[in-house]
Amino acid sequence: MGTNTVSSRAPSRRQVLGGLAAGAAVTGFPHVAGAQAKAIRVGMPTILSGRVAILGTSSRAAAQLAFRQINEAGGINGRTLELIDRDSKGRPDEAAKVTRDLINNDGCEIIIDGEASSGAFAVHEVIRDLPVLCLHTCSETSSLSADPKLHVKTAFRCARQGIHDAVAGGTYAARNAKAKGLKRWMTCSPDYAYGRDNTAEFLEFAKMFEPSIETVDQVWPKLFAPDYTESITKILQTKPQAVYSALWGGDLVAFIEQSNLYRLFNSITMFSGGLGDPPVLTAIKQLPPGLNTAYRYNRNYPAKPANAAFADAFAKIAGHEPTNWAWQVYLGCLFIAEALKRTNGRTEGTALAGALKGMSIAAPFAVGDTITMRDSDHTIIGYPVAWGRTVPKAPFVEDFSDVGWGKIVELETQWKKSKGYA
Amino acid sequence: MRSGLLSPGLLRDVAFAIAALALLLVLPMAFPAPALRDFLIYFFAYGLLAMSLNLLVGLTGLVSFGHAAYFATGAYAFGLLMQTGRVSIPLAMLAAVGGTALVALVIGAICVRLKEIYFSFITLAFQMFIHSVIVTWVSLTGGDQGLRGGIPRPPILGLDLNDARVLYGACAAVFVLCILAMRQVSQSPFGYTLRMIRDNPARANFLGVDVTAMKLGIFVFAAAMASVGGLILALFVSGAYPEFAFWTTSGEAIFMIMLGGTTIFLGPLVGTLLLQTLNHFVTIYTEHHGLVLGTVILVIVLGLRRGLADVVYDWLQGRRTTRPNTPAGPTPEGAEPAPLPDGALKSRIV
Amino acid sequence: MNLEALVDCLSSASCAVTQVSTGLIVGMLLFLVTSGLSLIFGVLGIINFTHGAFYMMGAYFAFTAYALTGSFLASMAAGAIGVGLFGMAFERLVMSRVYGRDILMQLLVCYAMILILDDGVKILYGGEYRMMGMPDVFALPPVEIAGGFVPGYYLFMVGVALAAGLVLWLGINRTRLGKIVRALAINPQMVGALGINTTLLYAGVFGLGSLLAGLAGALAAPIRTLTPGMGVSILIESFIVTVIGGMGSIAGAFLAALLIGFTRAFGAIGFPLFVDGLMFALMALVLVVKPSGLLGREAA
Structure with a gap:
């Protein structure tokens, strides 16, 4: 696992450095750094330390797997997807901070929110403020998507719902x-x-x-x-x-x-x-x-070759079987890739959200043929x-x-x- | 002698505060990256927590393990009031600070009677109690999921706080105001009485000082100042979370003041800046921040044996007086270095 | 509140046996952790906040030893002795440098150590949940006592904890070395003046306290989940026990651990939702009424 982590992090670290330098030097136009780069940056605030570290490590491994597969298949209009993960240490205010940093400083144009319970709500509020596309891949709390008062136009849940x-x-x-x-x-x-x-x-x-x-x-x-x-x-x-x-x-x-x-x-x-x-x-x-x-x-289960293939590929990266969080993140990445294809690579939050609303994709985890991102309340069904x-x-x-x-x-x-x- | 110093001292402090505020306001204009503003707002929030804790630890010698409880009550009271939609921000702030002061008055009345380590324990017990109330009272606080649905930011006096730059400016102003208030308290006769209580409570008692009342007074004031830190954070992250009241938050405040130093007024801010910066960059470059942060703390504590600002201050003092300085001697110092009311000004950093 | 259920339970032998044993099971492991914390405070006058992390290390050491050798005895020895040695090294290299300094400096050093150890465990073992597994010797149905059931492993665990506590108590109160240690707690200069190597004694006492945490961790490894950061909740619980029992008092730790154990065991029957609040309330009450704890000496 150690070597894996290092090798997969190495490029992102360098690019983060670049992002930081760009962010600091071209201050005021941090998005420029992201837009000119070839890669589309996807930020992931999650919990990588403490008692539930496996939540973050397995979420990260799933995203790395998905991005590698997407990039090997040619990426999005020639652009690749790049993951930048960051540890919130399970603290909601820290989750809010790293999410803002990922968007403002590192030029992340999409957020995969791997935060549990309170952290997910904190990230949700950041997205209200900085409306990039955000997929919650961990929180199962029903109200996050069901309560219209909490609705955020560019935030979606790609996780089971209570x-x-x-x-x-x-x-x-x-x-x-x-x-x-x-x-x-x-x-x-x-x-x-x-x-x-x-x-x-x-x-x-x-x-x-x-x-x-x-x-x-x-x-x-x-x-x-x-x-x-x-x-x-x-x-x-x-x-x-x-x-x-x-x-x-x-x-x-x-x-x-x-x-x-x-x-x-x-x-x-x-x-x-x-x-x-x-x-x-x-x-x-x-x-x-x-x-x-x-x-x-x-x-x-579901008994599909694609599902078994996912489990094998994941186990190779993470060293253990996929977690519940892992398939949710992987599915989220598939949704992101499909949405980017439909917007022709445009990464504006509203454009991506528009593409994602009501989208159905043939996922390895679908009970029927597809899993659908429901239009009305931004949450998945069919899993x-x-x-x-x-x-x-x-x-x-x-x-x-x-x-x-x-x-x-x-x-x-x-x-x-x-x-x-x- | 003291009363003579007070007035020019105040003038100097106000001038310094205005200069500091101007600097804080100019800084994001010179470097308009949003990340810098974000960073500074967190610095304001945790800086107030650390500074107010130092009023207890450094000034009065009361080592509280439960100071974050008031940081959290401030955040929750403010958030809940704003979510009613019927209160303006300044009013909600005042009410949150007042409410926290009231809570601190009740808890403090029990705590300040205990001595030394037992004071630390009971403040910790009350903090855990407040944390469990927040987690249990789901209908009011949202339990472990925190105060959901965002905290609205209605305009005050035509200022739109939803504009990140305005929000930053407002937080900076509140921050500087609070630091100035704490400075005045620590330089007042009340502040010197507290130093006397710290250095020799028996003597203070003998001189007719009501030690318990004095301690309670500073306990309540420090709690009120911590609540301002909490509500700044709540306003910024648009929510309040039970983690604010967890013992780790108190712990971090303690580390901030220890890293910075307890003897110099602005020392805790140095520590806050240090820990926040360290945390910010370490988190970016590695997921093993525990390893890195832990090692850095060990090196600082074992290498310097005191707060950074204290070391710098001693070094400056040593140069100034050109005497062979004896910093961080191997003998454990029972009595702290004498409080340095005005000299401290010279080594203000930030 | 459900007093009726409580009375019912106490009047039925099977329920009483099960709940009393529950109290002992909960309490005795807690006592084992706490006794080490209390010993270190009593003699060295410092609060070892890394104690929870030592407990975690004990569990992981035991886990590794068991995986390598398959021997339960080896796993216990590895947990106890490994952590004991680590504790001595920690005392010599780090803790001894902050003796006599601000309690906050000690706290800071311990916090740094907790961060390092938690991260170290994560690097070595990953974030996954680990379980050592129950040794075959104990893979038996629970023992029936007067209609109540007690698992064999728990009988063993309570036995070890009691034995460790007894040995510790006898060692401190009935041996020459114990006398020296007690003297060390009161007047270290005098002990040093008598030509006794206090440095070694300090390290030894710290190591012994750590060993107890490690032993507790090793005993917990077959039945509790191993994760990085597992020491945090143990630290808080043992801290409460130490404060209630009296800082530095082994007997107080024993009494308070039993009190907590029985409160939880019978609380689950009679007043299920209050148990946590009750623990904090008890701690606050003890602090207000008798700050030095149930059996603690008055503060020096």
Whole structure:
């Protein structure tokens, strides 16, 4: 990984230097530097350090992969795409600062926002101020695109959206609950806005489809808690039939391993929103079979050669299987390339936004033929929202069952009305 | 003797402030890169945080680990008021500063009774408490996702703050005004009482000084000044985030004043400039900024053993008096170097 | 608040056993980390803010040793001894240079070290989540005690923590070396005047404190996720424990860690949403009522 990072960074570093020099010398016309250069610069503020560093490193690897492929195929009207990534250290004000710098100083004409939660909203505000094209590739918070008050003309979400997952999860849970008679449910989710919203929406839809489901108790471990013993023993005491958890990443790895010590999953059916992410699955040493999980990414689903090819190419760069963030970034790059083609290489935010609205592309990850960037609220539909079951062998999840997008969109519309968003 | 100095001191400070403001306003005209303005606005925000913290640490000897709590309350109070859409910016600023002062009054009344390290701990505890309130009270603050939807910038007196240059000018003016206010406080009789409390609290008490009240006074004032820093940042990034109240933000403020030095009035600004610059460039060139930043801090601390501004100041003093100077001797200094009220002016950097 | 559930639980043997064991499990690992922090403060008078990073190093050392040798004992030894030696080197090369200086200088040095160690781990191991894996010896179903269940590994972990705490306490209070260390905490000049090498002692005590953090990290490696920056939350928790128990008091650390452990275990049953707030409130309360902590000496 080390050599990869160095070699891929080396050119960008030099060009950043050039950009800086140009920015400082030709002060006042920083865009000139970008416009005259052959490459189209794409900036990526993301988190490359600390506990969720894998978010940034896997996002970056996916963008590097996509840009290399696009450039090898001839680029955009002879111009190449060039990635400039920068670490926000997980601080929203820093994310705002590096985004502004990327646009103002480094001549980036497009932003891929690889920031989580609060950072994504901070970048969103920068884009309101400096209207270049921006694709959020990490934030799943529904309001970012669903709330018309937050709408920014040149900002799009190229990532899963909480409400879509909730409808799919609710449908799947209800189906299982009916088939296996799972009535007593408990939840164990991280105590922060995303964890709480995600859990509430999951339960709302599960109960809508299967009214016999009853929430007997809820535990809320702290986000990034290292130890889940008290939550696990609480679940043991309450003896629910099923548990839903919105835990993700390293927290989920610890939760599963610690639950294993108590043989928790022998008697309880587990439904997880985050287990389907390959790095989580690989990190867990003893993955119990038969846990239900939402799709995050899988090389075998959708079962397309292009998808497997993406997984192989990504693994070669990053040294591990793609993350959920990786496919989202990769898809975002495909959208950017297609939009640039349609504008004939023009990079103005409004022009690109116009091209992107309602665009459908044949992506390796499309459940049907295409994934569409919805015109009305700038968010994608048609991506995989399936649920599957864990098995001990890589890629660890199989037996995916899909929920139709027609139904998801219908229920999403109802939800938007109830929230006053539509 | 002091009262005699005060008036010309004030005049000099005001003249200096006007010159500094003029410089700050001219600078972006000479180098009109937006990045320079952005950089300076962050410098103003964190500079105020560091300067106000030094009123506690350097001036009074109160080592607060939780100063960013007030930076955050300022940002949130300001942001929430502006989002109602019914308040003008100056009014929201005053209310945010006043509100923060009130919060600081309550918390400070408990904290300043504790001594030394225990004061540090309890300020940290209250900061974590405020952070958890921000994260938990989702309906008001947006929780971990921060204050969303942007902070509107209605024009004040015909000035359109949505114009980046005007926004910069306004922030520069507020910044200089606050520094001037802090300077006046530190040079006032109140400020000298605080120095006495720092150097010898027993003596101060013996002389009839109400030590607790004095400490509380500076605690509230420092918090109010920190809140101005917070609201500048909120105005600029058009949002407020729980990270503002996290202990790492307080930590960074401490590093800024340690890098700059605590004895000279403007030392913390030197530290802020140093850390911000370092952070800016290191982030551009490498993702391993932790490694680089950590190493640089170690070298400075172990090599110089004190803040940069302090070292420069000592060096200047040493040259001036032409005595064989003894900077950074190996003996740990229990008593800090004597406060240098007016001499400090000579080594103002920035 | 759900007091009824709490009473129900306490009156049922199985629930009581499970929750008491939970309290011990949560508390004892915390105690192990905290005892090192407290020891260093008690003798050297400095707060080692890198303690959380040392815990992280212990976990990664154990992870590497286990991956290389497949031996759990080797992994524990690597975590404990590796970090202990690193701690001694850190004390000699860095920390000793800021003794007697402003506490802020010490804080700054520690912060720099945390930045370097976190980044170092990321460079060596990448940002991915890592898990050491449960050794085969402990891959058993949980032990049943009066209807409650306790995993075998946790019994071992609590045992190690208790043993380490006991050895530490006996070592300080019942041995000649312990007497010297206690004297060192009160009057280092006198100890030095008696011809005892205080420099070596300081390094030794710092190394021992670090070793405890490393041991805790190694014990946590099979059950907790390894990521860069994993030491931060541990640092904050152990800091709270140290303050509540009394800075520099091993027994206080033990008491406070148990208190936190049981608050979380029974809090999960009786008052699930207050637990975090309760910890801060407890810390603030202790500071206001008795700043030196439950079992701490009055501030010198």
